[in-house]
Structures are given as structure tokens and as C-alpha cells.
Amino acid sequence: MTVVIQSQGTGTAADDPLLSYQITTEPNPLKASPENPQVPEEIGELVISVARQSGTPADVEWIKVKVPAGTMAPDLATDLAKISPRISLDGWTVRLDAAAKEFVCEPAGSHAPIGPDSGFTIQLSDIPISRKVGTAPVTVTERSRTGNSAFQNRPTVFNVGKFPADFYLRNLLCEPSIIPNGGDVLLSWERSANATYELLYPGFDRDVTNRTSLPIEGIKSDTTFYLRATTGDPTNPVVRILSTQVSVIKPDLDIGNLTVNGELTVKGPAQLFHTAQLLTVTHQATSISATAPSDGLLWFFVSSSEMRFYVAPHGNGLIAGGEYGNDFINQKRIVVPVRKGDNISITGPAFAGTVYWFSFGGVPLPIPQP
Numbered sequence: 001m002t003v004v005i006q007s008q009g010t011g012t013a014a015d016d017p018l019l020s021y022q023i024t025t026e027p028n029p030l031k032a033s034p035e036n037p038q039v040p041e042e043i044g045e046l047v048i049s050v051a052r053q054s055g056t057p058a059d060v061e062w063i064k065v066k067v068p069a070g071t072m073a074p075d076l077a078t079d080l081a082k083i084s085p086r087i088s089l090d091g092w093t094v095r096l097d098a099a100a101k102e103f104v105c106e107p108a109g110s111h112a113p114i115g116p117d118s119g120f121t122i123q124l125s126d127i128p129i130s131r132k133v134g135t136a137p138v139t140v141t142e143r144s145r146t147g148n149s150a151f152q153n154r155p156t157v158f159n160v161g162k163f164p165a166d167f168y169l170r171n172l173l174c175e176p177s178i179i180p181n182g183g184d185v186l187l188s189w190e191r192s193a194n195a196t197y198e199l200l201y202p203g204f205d206r207d208v209t210n211r212t213s214l215p216i217e218g219i220k221s222d223t224t225f226y227l228r229a230t231t232g233d234p235t236n237p238v239v240r241i242l243s244t245q246v247s248v249i250k251p252d253l254d255i256g257n258l259t260v261n262g263e264l265t266v267k268g269p270a271q272l273f274h275t276a277q278l279l280t281v282t283h284q285a286t287s288i289s290a291t292a293p294s295d296g297l298l299w300f301f302v303s304s305s306e307m308r309f310y311v312a313p314h315g316n317g318l319i320a321g322g323e324y325g326n327d328f329i330n331q332k333r334i335v336v337p338v339r340k341g342d343n344i345s346i347t348g349p350a351f352a353g354t355v356y357w358f359s360f361g362g363v364p365l366p367i368p369q370p
Helices: none
Strands: 002-004 007-009 020-026 043-051 058-066 084-087 092-097 102-107 112-114 120-128 134-145 152-162 169-175 178-180 183-191 196-201 204-207 213-219 223-231 238-249 273-291 296-304 307-313 320-324 332-338 342-360
Touching: 020 152, 058 120, 084 092, 102 120, 134 238, 152 238, 169 223, 169 238, 178 183, 183 223, 183 238, 296 307, 307 332
Parallel strands: 178 238
Antiparallel strands: 002 020, 007 152, 020 043, 043 120, 058 102, 058 112, 058 134, 084 120, 092 102, 134 152, 169 183, 183 213, 196 204, 196 223, 223 238, 273 342, 296 332, 296 342, 307 320, 307 342
């Protein structure tokens, strides 16, 4: 079987389904029937796995599965009456509403609770597949509630592809599957010639239409590779995606926030601080500015004459600053805290002194010499 991974909600957050759904198909993938109407249709099957992932049960009045039927590319079946439906829940029935092109699943009473232990399947077998290659939207709608709230219709759409008879994409392999940091892998796959193929992984989207393998070098972190095949009419294409993964021993990490509750041991060089002498001036007029690329400290060692410095958050008001005249004590040290994104200004008609930048995170401050 293949999992139909192209799915999307159709309502607002308040209308999100209370149950979770996953559609699988048999065969893998579904094949469009021959265009010759004298040839019998291909037969397929949809299995919808349903579960309640929250610990609180949901009350469900009904679940409807809308299957588009007809002769066009967005149609899945040629004739809904030929489909054999069933539901695995005790006390529930499933019937075809031919006018609405929906299969309606209902409990014996007005509604029934579905809890985390009530997983079930809705199975549509003997589907005569439409004769046009394309993608068919299968809509699953539940009417449900929690507690004493009002019942709501909560839809989800699954895009089910019907592929050409001779299409195939299979056996996407990553060898080796575990590598040292900076190691190489070889990706390989089997595919038909009647599609375009793209390999996607972080930062890359590579056209591999004319390939069945590709070496990837210098991998430094765990990586998932996606191989995407696209075929059919560009106005209603079908897409199939396979994935594989490589695990990296001692991978590089690029994260947002990090909280360490125990000890932190760093082996090797750590770019935690960056110290640089930004500016050395001897009795020159000075006017420079920059935006802080990280948090840090500005250290001023002023020897004589006039100097003005300002640090403002994104230009929205002074948070630190000072002016010092000719009576300033020689070799005075001034330390100014700086936040990432602050605007820094240093001016003086006859400034003499040295400025240092101490960065938290190892990021230099790009201030040109006057």
C-alpha cells in the first residue's frame, strides 16, 4: 500500500477535525484505467484509517467520504455504485448517497463517542478507476463535537493520484544510512521515463529527471531526502513522493534557543566570544555607525578630546550614551552593553582613543576605520 500524503484542511482552526485520518491505496500507486472505453476499468481500493488522538472522546454524528466520479481528470471513479464500502466500527453502517456522491457512515444512535481506544477503518473496495490521469480530491467530513458544544462539520481533503499505466517510482535507497560527520552517501532509485523528477533536501531542489542515482558529499547533520515525481496533464498533474534518511554520527546542530540544566562540556574550539579592536584614533574627527549583529559589549578607552557615543534599539530612542569633553581624565574606560539590532554611533571632532568589541556568539562588528 501507499500512503496518500498530500492532504489539507479546508476550514478554520475552529473547524479542524477532532479525529485524525490517513488514506492508503491499493495498488501502489493507483493507475488510471485505459482510455479505450471498451477495455474494463482498473480496480483500486481506498482504506481510511481513523483515530482519536486526544484523551477526551469526541461525539460523532456521521462521517462522509465524498468521492468524485465521472470521466474527467479530477474524478476518481467511473461509477460509485460499483464500489463496495464497509466500516470496521461495531454498530455503525455505511451507505452510498448517490445524489451527493458521498459514502455516509453513521452509528445506530444519534451520535457515538470515539475515544483514543476506538481506532477504526473505512474501506472502499472495487473502485472502477477513472480513465483520465490526474489528481482526484477525496473529501472526508466528520460532524462532531466535544463536551456539550454544538456539532460542527469538519472537512479534510486528500489528493489521490491516478497515474499512467506504465509509471513507476520505487526503491529509493540511501547508502550508507549512517555516516560520520562530513561523510558522503549515494542515493539510488528506480523510475519510469514518463515523468519529471526532483530531489529535495535542506537548501536544495535538484532536477534528477535523467538520473537514477546521485552522490551527495559532505553531509554534517541528519538529513531527509525527498524524491518527487510529477506526470500527467500540467493543469491537473499527479505527484508521487518517496523519502529516505541518513543519520550522522555527532552531527552539526543549528538551533534556536538552548537551555542547559546540567554541566556543559565543549570539546574543540567554541565560537562563544569574539574580541576585536575596532577603532584606534589619534586626534582625528570621527563619525562612524553600525548595527550590532549580536549581543555584546563596547569598551571605550578614551585618552583625550571630545567623544560622543550612542546606542539605540533599532533607532527608537536612546538607551545608552555619553558625551566627554577636554577635561576628561586620560585613559578613562567606558563599558556599554549592546543588544543585537541596536544602532551604534561614535562621533567626535578631535577624538583620541581605542574602541573594542566583545561579541557574545563570535560575530564581528563591521565598523570601518574613519
